[in-house]
Amino acid sequence: MRILLFSLIFLALIALPLACGQTENLQGHALYDEHCANCHMEGGEGLRQLIPPLAGADFLRDNPAAVVRGIRKGMAGPLVVNSITYNQPMPGNKELSEFQIVNIVNYINQAWGNDYGRISVEEARTWLQE
Numbered sequence: 001m002r003i004l005l006f007s008l009i010f011l012a013l014i015a016l017p018l019a020c021g022q023t024e025n026l027q028g029h030a031l032y033d034e035h036c037a038n039c040h041m042e043g044g045e046g047l048r049q050l051i052p053p054l055a056g057a058d059f060l061r062d063n064p065a066a067v068v069r070g071i072r073k074g075m076a077g078p079l080v081v082n083s084i085t086y087n088q089p090m091p092g093n094k095e096l097s098e099f100q101i102v103n104i105v106n107y108i109n110q111a112w113g114n115d116y117g118r119i120s121v122e123e124a125r126t127w128l129q130e
């Protein structure tokens, strides 16, 4: 009996963080599909010369602050992604909270083979205030 109890606690301790990570990822994924995929596509491939890709994008990898600010405030002007210049405005999204922006960025940073690390809410808050 005691062994059973211990193994249950042990399992819960392992399963809990895994489950949380997954929920967060699921939320980022759902928010991405709702707010971003109509332009950047579900697979993050973008649209020809009009919309830059997110999958394998060096801009996303190298400019986390500009990405966070761009999601809230929009982006305009020429922007180079993987040596291709894009120049269409991206509208800002004022509906998304800091947490939601962080979840979306942490989703696209790890989706489609990207391995661009994670950002924290504190970082996002600082970048949004700059």
Ligand code: HEC
Residues within 6 Å of the ligand: 032, 035, 036, 037, 038, 039, 040, 050, 051, 052, 053, 054, 057, 058, 059, 060, 061, 067, 070, 071, 075, 076, 077, 078, 079, 081, 086, 087, 088, 089, 090, 091, 093, 104, 105, 108
């Ligand atoms: C109406 C279409 C549209 C929507 C919706 C949109 N974007 Fe964009 N996005 C663009 C365009 C166009 C650019 C290029 C902006 C420029 O040229 O200055 C861009 C640029 C970017 C970039 C930087 C370039 C790159 O490919 O790394 C990122 C990151 C990005 N968008 C993420 C997002 C995320 C995340 C969302 C959802 C919250 C989103 N976008 C919603 C059109 C859109």
